Each structure stands twice: as structure tokens, then as C-alpha cells.
Amino acid sequence: MKKRLLTGLQPSGELTIGNYIGSIRQVANYQDEYETFLFVPDMHSITVPQDPETLHRRVREIVGMYIACGVSPTENHIYIQSEIPWHANLSWILECHSYMGEMSRMTQFKAKSEGKKEIGCGLFTYPILMAADILLYNADVVPTGADQKQHVELARNLAQRFNKKYGETFVVPEPLIPKFGAKIRDLLDPTKKMSKSAENPKASIFLNDPEKAIRKKIMGAVTDSGEGVVFDEENKPGVSNLLTIYSCFSNMPIADAEKHFEGARYGDLKKEVAEVVVEALTKLQDKYADVMKSGIVDETLDRGRDEANAIAHETYEKARKVVGLGRV
Numbered sequence: 001m002k003k004r005l006l007t008g009l010q011p012s013g014e015l016t017i018g019n020y021i022g023s024i025r026q027v028a029n030y031q032d033e034y035e036t037f038l039f040v041p042d043m044h045s046i047t048v049p050q051d052p053e054t055l056h057r058r059v060r061e062i063v064g065m066y067i068a069c070g071v072s073p074t075e076n077h078i079y080i081q082s083e084i085p086w087h088a089n090l091s092w093i094l095e096c097h098s099y100m101g102e103m104s105r106m107t108q109f110k111a112k113s114e115g116k117k118e119i120g121c122g123l124f125t126y127p128i129l130m131a132a133d134i135l136l137y138n139a140d141v142v143p144t145g146a147d148q149k150q151h152v153e154l155a156r157n158l159a160q161r162f163n164k165k166y167g168e169t170f171v172v173p174e175p176l177i178p179k180f181g182a183k184i185r186d187l188l189d190p191t192k193k194m195s196k197s198a199e200n201p202k203a204s205i206f207l208n209d210p211e212k213a214i215r216k217k218i219m220g221a222v223t224d225s226g227e228g229v230v231f232d233e234e235n236k237p238g239v240s241n242l243l244t245i246y247s248c249f250s251n252m253p254i255a256d257a258e259k260h261f262e263g264a265r266y267g268d269l270k271k272e273v274a275e276v277v278v279e280a281l282t283k284l285q286d287k288y289a290d291v292m293k294s295g296i297v298d299e300t301l302d303r304g305r306d307e308a309n310a311i312a313h314e315t316y317e318k319a320r321k322v323v324g325l326g327r328v
């Protein structure tokens, strides 16, 4: 039997090339090796204020984009978190087995609540909901960015704690570090990662950006002092980021890309980077438009909901019974 892989991509902003390289394309690479669970964690997104209409729209867009990027809508379980009631139910049981101390150490919570007067409780308990997302499906591996590793660690701890107290109930998940890990950085501040919720839209390339905007943003990317197109993240973070983007979109190893740009000026580098990104994203956008027109998103989500619901319900029932809730 194939091992199970599970991951979620929050509908917290328009998708960027960082999400594409770091997450969506990875899933497309893994789907043959693993039984894959891919879901939209919309319940996580409301830990911070959201516009309801935008949230509805983004949920479907993310699924459409996954399919356009080559994630098979029939071979994988693709679903929306909020359509499966067992996430919130299991989350409550797990909450009652979590400690204030361990939750207070979560760095993302500390970062997101810093300086805020009113801090939503959901922001604090979010990692427990994430543990429920993972444990409900007995996931073996969870691909994550570095920022989510601590949350997967909590899911492991909760699974172990629960199994010890009540007997084997959950599979203990492992974080999975991407095989071809590349971090795409902010175009205007390459010390930060490119992010879908960045304040300045010029800092990120969105998967749905028109050609003109893509070229403009890349030509306006911050480069470094001096000359020479070399990969040196410490001294030339801007140039290194552009080289990374080039390498990812042209499928050329960084070292070969460096050779390719030997003697080139920063302007030449930017033009070529823009070229490969425009080519890839234009194709992607055409596919995406077809997907969104086809009705496949809702078909996929209906099927995914039914499959996921059956699996999650079974796990939830086990957990519910061993802790003594309801009837045997």
C-alpha cells in the first residue's frame, strides 16, 4: 500500500510563484509515490479577518490552480476543510489534550499576535486544528515549509501522547522536506520570502499576473551592488533570487544558469528571467482558464468531500470512543 501524504494551502491571498515552486509543483511530483490528500484549510484562514466573498472565490481558485499545474483530480483526494465536520470535532478532543505551555511556545502565534491588542483564540489554537487535519487521515508524511515544522512537531507529540494514554489510535506523521527545495524571495526585499499576503503587490509574482505585470515586476526587482551574475545568497541576495527563479522555471541547475549568464549584466538576466516566467505562466493561465470553465473543480471537490469524509469519520469515531464521548 502507498504511504499517505497530506498537505494544505491556505486561501489567504493570491497564489505566487513561491507557492507554485515550493508547494503546488512538489505535490504534482509526489502524487505517484503517495496516496495524496490535498485540502484547502479555509477554517485556518478565518483566524485573521477575511472578506467572505473573496474567501469563497479563493477556495475554488486554489483547487483550479492545483489541477492546472498537473495535480490529478481523480488520483488524489482534493477537498475543503470546512466541508468535513470531523476536523473541528477532533480538534476539540485534541485541545483537551494540549497544554498552554506548549501552545505558548509556537513561534507563528508569537509573531502573528505581537503588538496586537485583541488576539483571536483561533490564532492560539490553530496548530491543534492543524494536528486534527493531519491525524484524521493517518497521514505518514506532511510536506511543509520551515515555518510549519513546529506545527507538524505538535501533531506528532499529540498523536504520541494520545496513543500512550488510550492505545494506538493515530499514525505519528513525519515532516517531509521537499526534494527540490527552493525558497523564492520577495522581489523588493530579498531577505524575506515571497508571500501571498505581502503588502506590496510589486514584491510578488502572482500566478494570474498578466504578462506585462510579470515583466514589469521582474525588471523592477532589487539587485545588488557590483557586477556579475553569480549565486551568492549572502552578498547578492537579489541576483541569487533571480537565478533561482530562472533555474526553477527553465529546469536548469543553478550552476548551469550561472555559466549561461557569464559576463551578462543584471538587465540581461532580468530580461531572460522574465521570458521564462512569462512563458510558463502564460501556459499555466491558459490551462487554468480551461479548468475553471470545465466544471471539474466542483466535481473534484464533491468527490473529494465524500472520500475524505468517510476516512475522517472513521478516525474521529475511534478517538471519540476511546476518550469516552457519546455512546459506545
Ligand code: ATP
Residues within 6 Å of the ligand: 008, 009, 010, 012, 013, 016, 017, 018, 019, 020, 021, 022, 023, 143, 144, 145, 146, 182, 183, 184, 185, 193, 194, 195, 196, 197, 198
Ligand atoms: P502567507 O502570506 O499567507 O503566509 P505564503 O505565501 O507565505 O502565505 P503559505 O500559505 O504559508 O504561503 O505556504 C504554502 C506553501 O507554499 C508551503 O508549502 C510553503 O512552503 C510554500 N511557499 C510559500 N512561499 C514560498 C516561497 N516564497 N518559496 C518557496 N515556497 C513557498
Ligand code: LTN
Residues within 6 Å of the ligand: 006, 007, 008, 009, 010, 041, 044, 129, 130, 133, 134, 142, 143, 144, 148
Ligand atoms: N498551516 C499551514 C496550512 C495547513 C496545513 C495543514 C499544512 C493547515 N493545515 C495540515 C499541512 C498539513 C500553512 O499556513 N501553510
